[in-house]
Amino acid sequence: MKLRPTALLFLFAFFAAWVLIVAPGKSAMQQTQGQTAETTATDSGNKNIQEYIVLLRENLQDEKAQILGAMMQFNAQDAAKFWPIYNEYNSELNKLNDLRQQNMRNYVREYSQMTDEKADELTKQAFDFQRQRADLLGKYYERVKQALGATTAARFLQVENQMLSIIDLQIDGALPIVGQGS
Numbered sequence: 001m002k003l004r005p006t007a008l009l010f011l012f013a014f015f016a017a018w019v020l021i022v023a024p025g026k027s028a029m030q031q032t033q034g035q036t037a038e039t040t041a042t043d044s045g046n047k048n049i050q051e052y053i054v055l056l057r058e059n060l061q062d063e064k065a066q067i068l069g070a071m072m073q074f075n076a077q078d079a080a081k082f083w084p085i086y087n088e089y090n091s092e093l094n095k096l097n098d099l100r101q102q103n104m105r106n107y108v109r110e111y112s113q114m115t116d117e118k119a120d121e122l123t124k125q126a127f128d129f130q131r132q133r134a135d136l137l138g139k140y141y142e143r144v145k146q147a148l149g150a151t152t153a154a155r156f157l158q159v160e161n162q163m164l165s166i167i168d169l170q171i172d173g174a175l176p177i178v179g180q181g182s
Contacts, residue, residue: 064090064163071159072152081147082156089140096136100129104175111176119178137161 065086074082103125110118137157145153 067163068156068159072155078148078152082144082152085140085143085147086156089136089143092136093133096129096132099132100126103129104171107175111178114178133164 068086069079072082103122107122110122137160141153141157144156
């Protein structure tokens, strides 16, 4: 059975939310609930969680590539030009996402004792992430445009932005609002 692109987007969104929010949030939530004693079992558990996150990220990247491939509808010649560019983009995006994930962990860790200074620092880091991601998309829009033309580059940008928007919405919806409950 072949999944339609809409169904693929839904599945992608589900996996993305789990990988970026639920899995990392578990260890951060445990830290905020007073579990500060580091034991061998906890260290082992954290390593297992991190390995699981890596595995899920790999699966998520496969799902994202499938959705993108279905939406882009490349012929063999265009696919040969596009995918190496996309793989470079995705590698750079993963590095940015690591920074974002660290910022979210800091937010969860600091949430219950948030100060104005810490809120300002975390917010500026979030803005910095958004700027870097926009710059990255602009850079790879230009690369795809050079290789395949502006229409194909615009389609790539549109589909990628849709997937990133779904992920952003799920991440933002899972984080508590600053100042509520603290």
